Amino acid sequence: MSARAEKIEFNKPDFTRISDVVWDLPKNFKRGMLVPARIIATRKLIDAMDMQVYDQISNVATLPGIQRFAYCMPDGHSGYGFPIGGVAAFDVNEGGVISPGGIGFDINCGMRLALTNLTRDEVRPHVKTLVNKLFHRVPAGVGSRGFVSLSKEEFINEVAMQGAEWAVRKGYGWKEDLERTELHGKADWADKATVSHRAVERGYNQIGTLGSGNHYLEIQWVKPENILNEKLAAKWGFFPEQVVVMFHCGSRGFGHQIATDYLMLFLAVMEKKYGIRILDRELASAPFLSREGQDYYKAMGCGVNMSFANRQVILHRIREVFSEQFNKSPEELGMNMVFDIAHNRGSVEKHEVDGTIKELIVHRKGATGCYNPGRPEIPEFYREDGSPVIIGGSMETGSYLLVGGPNARTTFCSTAHGSGRTMSRAKAKRMVRGSELLRGLEERGIYVKSVSNSGAAEEAGFAYKDIDEVVKAASLAGISLPVVKLLPLGNVKG
């Protein structure tokens, strides 16, 4: 990145252009900013971003203990508190804060990707059956319950404390899956004593469910020209024409309630006890090392564990469905996991700031952890390559697998998480009927089964930014580099 700074006039705030894909909003953009805001985006993406993004990311820049910049990733769009795509790191030893609004209601919402050794030609005749079976075996939508029957006690004592480890012990997966999951599928800082009874009530019967909104499960394929890093793709198990499975979901009602509980608690103590003033109630914060801050961090850990367990159980169901359909075991079908990575979490990590190694609580809200080669956060299998990054696109346009790049450290090891919406749900629904959209997709060889036609319309490709442009921005910034692009064949939409 060039340090050359020049003023660029937009019909937007005055950014300082640092490079073609790095733009700064200076500290004088808003009163109270402790650091500048930095947006990673091409000019095209910057032009398409809504004004609220700049307002929200500059609000983040006012939070105590923030380091370097308040960042917005290339898929950024307006959210609440932090924008979606927001990244901020706070020095835990200098009063740095933790904020549920910087992590999101859907704690540890994330992506999981698994391989098969099947080709598109082998799978194509089965796509409809597979999608219909998956639709029944992986419940989605409002009010869905999972097939795993467990008591509230088992949920809070084991799922919330052990995450994917619990699931694998119960037979829902392979030991190898844990080695291919961030944190080995378990937040070891979780403490069940910090979680409310209401959170347990909301989530204990939702293990193995997708949720709704932009959550989905997709059968995808590798178009030969979409292998963009041959060496890594081969090492990570990809080949031309291959079929893979990707899905996106989180910690369901359990995580949502934890976030709400602590939002309320932080609002009550923030100003009175800690003198923290904020510009948006969704930025409610407490010092990380305060009792409230620590309680939220530990409760969030329980949410993290629920989401890893949830995705582990869903992978198990997917393996079952493929196994039944092709009359072979999941092992024979080569259904190994590639990776599981979240995009809504706060993580304690060590990073260099102005020549000093600091312990930071890195908030990523709709932003994916992407670690440069050698970082301790990367599971051993991938450590020398850089961490795999899964970026989910719309059900029309495809998704990407990337790898942490050489400049990952410049964004506290963070990159985009999806293509990022450009249009509200209400508007998308007005522009296309769900049934028409699904028919059109089927004609193009993409079979979608959705809980709701109108929900499908909300997720239409035109409601999202161009995912290729998002990946280009991250790639030009050197924070994450493409390995393979994956195209949809079939999709279960929550």
Add this chain to the structure above:
Amino acid sequence: MPYRFLEDVAIADVAFEARGGTLAELFKQSALALVNTMVQDPAKIRHSIEKKIEVTAESAEMLLFHFLQELIFYKDAELLLFNNFVLTIARTEGRWRLRGTLSGEQISPDRHELLADVKAVSLHNYTVHKIAGGWQAEVILDV
């Protein structure tokens, strides 16, 4: 206009505006907007289950917040959706108190056309205020 969804307020989430001549009417309309975010036709919800609720808060604004959160809680914990709300709201000794009876039924994908699952009520740009002839709220739901 009892409630309406707002198009360009929240890109990824669902925003609505609700009005009522009384605070209880505003709460009822806001609850219907929440339910209508999750199912296409709230009128189709039958009344097979009743729940008594009581919520308190330091302001009318936070009372509505907690009331809507209560409905989200029942949706996940007991799979219940409601469309009839008999509510009494009073302010005593500086605190706002809502007592009410909710009527509804368990979610049935066969009979209810499902829309988006609501995760939470967001406090971003959240307001409850008096207008000429009643009350108005603007709410963003995280979906």
